[in-house]
Amino acid sequence: MISDQLHWWQQGVIYQIYPRSFKDSNGDGIGDLQGIITQLDYLTWLGVNAIWISPFYPSPMADFGYDIADYCNVDPIFGDLGIFEKLLEQAHRRDLKVIIDFVPNHTSDEHPWSVESRSSRINSKRQWYIWRDPRLDGGAPNNWESYFGGSAWAFDQHTGQYYLRQFHAKQPDLNWRNPEVRSAMYNVMRFWLDRGVDGLRVDVLWMPIKDDQFRDNPINPEWKDGDLPWAHQIRLYSEDRPEMHEIVHEMRAVMDNYAERVLIGEIYLPLPNLIRYYGDNLSGAHLPFNFELVLLSTWNAQTIRQAVEAYEAALPAEAWSNWVLGNHDKPRIASRIGREAARVATMLLLTLRGTPTWYYGDEIGMQDVTIPPHLAHDPQGKRQPGYGRDPVRTPMQWDGGPNAGFCPVNADPWLPLAADYQKINVALEREDVYSMLTLTRALLTLRRTKRALNSGNFYVVESKSENCFVYLREHGKQRFLVALNFSTEAQMIPLPEFGKGRILISTSLDREEQVYLKALSLRSHEGCVIEIAED
Ligand code: NOJ
Numbered sequence: 001m002i003s004d005q006l007h008w009w010q011q012g013v014i015y016q017i018y019p020r021s022f023k024d025s026n027g028d029g030i031g032d033l034q035g036i037i038t039q040l041d042y043l044t045w046l047g048v049n050a051i052w053i054s055p056f057y058p059s060p061m062a063d064f065g066y067d068i069a070d071y072c073n074v075d076p077i078f079g080d081l082g083i084f085e086k087l088l089e090q091a092h093r094r095d096l097k098v099i100i101d102f103v104p105n106h107t108s109d110e111h112p113w114s115v116e117s118r119s120s121r122i123n124s125k126r127q128w129y130i131w132r133d134p135r136l137d138g139g140a141p142n143n144w145e146s147y148f149g150g151s152a153w154a155f156d157q158h159t160g161q162y163y164l165r166q167f168h169a170k171q172p173d174l175n176w177r178n179p180e181v182r183s184a185m186y187n188v189m190r191f192w193l194d195r196g197v198d199g200l201r202v203d204v205l206w207m208p209i210k211d212d213q214f215r216d217n218p219i220n221p222e223w224k225d226g227d228l229p230w231a232h233q234i235r236l237y238s239e240d241r242p243e244m245h246e247i248v249h250e251m252r253a254v255m256d257n258y259a260e261r262v263l264i265g266e267i268y269l270p271l272p273n274l275i276r277y278y279g280d281n282l283s284g285a286h287l288p289f290n291f292e293l294v295l296l297s298t299w300n301a302q303t304i305r306q307a308v309e310a311y312e313a314a315l316p317a318e319a320w321s322n323w324v325l326g327n328h329d330k331p332r333i334a335s336r337i338g339r340e341a342a343r344v345a346t347m348l349l350l351t352l353r354g355t356p357t358w359y360y361g362d363e364i365g366m367q368d369v370t371i372p373p374h375l376a377h378d379p380q381g382k383r384q385p386g387y388g389r390d391p392v393r394t395p396m397q398w399d400g401g402p403n404a405g406f407c408p409v410n411a412d413p414w415l416p417l418a419a420d421y422q423k424i425n426v427a428l429e430r431e432d433v434y435s436m437l438t439l440t441r442a443l444l445t446l447r448r449t450k451r452a453l454n455s456g457n458f459y460v461v462e463s464k465s466e467n468c469f470v471y472l473r474e475h476g477k478q479r480f481l482v483a484l485n486f487s488t489e490a491q492m493i494p495l496p497e498f499g500k501g502r503i504l505i506s507t508s509l510d511r512e513e514q515v516y517l518k519a520l521s522l523r524s525h526e527g528c529v530i531e532i533a534e535d
Contacts, residue, residue, distance in 0.1 A: 130172075144233070
C-alpha cells in the first residue's frame with residue numbers, strides 16, 4: 001500500500017503496450033520486450049505508474065499472441081524469459097509496475113495440451129477442451145457463433161467430434177469445468193506472480209465457463225444488417241454463466257497469496273452484470289474493466305454524464321472504479337471523436353474517479369490507420385470486413401525519421417505507419433508546449449500530485465449547460481472543479497456557488513489564471529481543471 005492505505009493500482013494510471021507495435025529493437029519490423037525496456041524512461045517521464053503488456057508468449061500468432069502455445073515462456077519474436085526478467089527489474093527500479101495478460105479461455109491449438117487432446121478420444125487431455133458429438137445431421141452441436149465469424153464449433157476429422165472455439169479455429173476453448181484445467185491455469189498465474197509481476201489483466205474474464213447443457217443461444221431480435229456481427233446472438237448460454245464467479249473468486253485467492261497484486265478483468269457486459277465481477281464482499285476482480293466510455297455511440301456531455309452517473313451509482317460500496325478510453329480492439333479515441341475532442345476526453349479520463357487505463361499512442365493523438373486488404377493481418381477483420389483491428393495497432397510514432405523511429409530504417413514495420421507520423425510523434429510533441437503529449441503529461445502530473453484528483457470524492461455539479469459536464473473532486477480541503485465543454489461552441493457556465501478559483505490547466509494549455517466562477521467561459525472543445533479557493 002501507499003499513502004493513506006491506498007493500493008498502488010488505486011492511485012496510479014495504467015499504460016497499455018501492444019508489444020508488436022511499441023518499439024522494435026532487433027530490426028525485424030515487430031516490437032519486442034527489449035524495445036519496451038529502451039522506452040521505460042519515456043514512460044516514467046510521461047508519468048504513468050504501471051504498464052500492461054499484451055501477450056508476448058510463444059504463439060503461432062493466429063490472433064497475434066492471444067493464441068498461446070506456452071503460457072510460461074516468451075515468444076522468440078519478443079525476446080526470452082531472461083529479457084522479460086530484465087524488463088521487470090528495470091521497470092521496478094523506476095517504480096513502474098508491470099501487468100501482463102492472462103488468457104484463460106483458450107489456448108492455441110498448437111499448445112501441447114491441445115495437441116494431446118486432439119490426438120484421440122481417450123487421451124488424458126481430451127477433457128481439457130470442449131468436445132461434442134455432431135448433431136444427427138452432422139452439423140455443429142448447437143448454434144453458438146464465434147466472435148470471428150461463423151460457427152463457434154470446428155470439426156476435427158481425426159476424432160470425428162467438434163471442439164468449441166469462440167474465437168479463431170486455432171484458439172480452442174479450455175474446459176473450465178475440469179478441475180485439472182483450473183489447477184494448471186492457477187499454476188500459470190503463480191509462475192508469473194512468483195517472478196514478481198504486479199498484476200494480471202484477464203482476457204475475456206466473463207467467458208471461460210459455458211452452459212453445462214450447451215443450450216442454443218437466443219437470436220437477438222433487434223439485430224439488423226450492419227450491426228456488429230457478434231451482436232447477432234444474445235450469448236445467454238455461452239458466456240457470463242453464474243458459475244463464472246466461483247472461478248473469479250478462485251483466481252483472486254491465488255492473487256491474494258501475494259502482496260499488492262492487482263486482478264483486472266476484461267469484461268464487456270451491461271453494468272449490472274459487470275459489477276458482479278467485483279465479487280461478493282469484493283472477493284472477485286479488483287478492477288473489472290469499465291468500457292462505458294469505449295462503447296458510447298454518441299459522444300456528448302449528456303451521454304457521458306449519464307454513463308458516469310450510471311456507473312458510479314451501480315458500483316458496490318467500497319469497490320474501486322476504473323475508466324478506459326481505448327484498447328487494441330477498439331477504434332482509437334482521436335479517430336472516434338477527432339483530435340480536438342480527444343483532448344477533452346483525455347482530461348475526462350484523467351480526472352474521473354477511479355483508475356484510468358491508457359492506450360499506447362493516444363498520448364500523441366494517434367489515429368486509426370487505414371490498412372489496405374493485402375496488408376491486413378487481423379483474423380477478425382479478414383473474416384468480417386470492416387471490423388479489423390489492425391488500424392488501431394499500428395507502430396508507435398516516436399519521431400519524424402524513417403519508420404517513425406519504431407524500427408530501423410532498413411526494416412519493414414509489420415503494419416503500415418500513419419501517413420501523418422512526421423507531424424504526430426513523440427519527439428516533436430515533446431518540444432511543443434501545446435501538444436497533446438504535453439497536455440497528457442501535464443494532466444498525469446496533476447493527477448499524481450493532487451490527492452483529490454487521484455483518489456478524492458466525486459460529485460457531479462449542475463452546470464445549466466447541456467454541452468458541458470462539470471464535476472468536483474475533493475479530498476479534505478483540496479477541491480477541484482473539472483469543467484468540460486464537449487461542443488464546438490463557446491459556453492458560459494454559471495457556477496456562483498464556488499466563488500473564485502484558479503485554472504490550473506486548460507486543454508488548450510494557454511490558460512492559467514484566477515477566475516470568478518459566477519460566469520466561467522469555456523471555448524470550443526475546452527476543458528479546465530480549476531482549483532477552488534478555500535474560503
Ligand atoms: C480479447 C482480446 O482483447 C482480443 O484482442 C482477442 O482477440 C480476444 N480476447 C481473444 O483472445
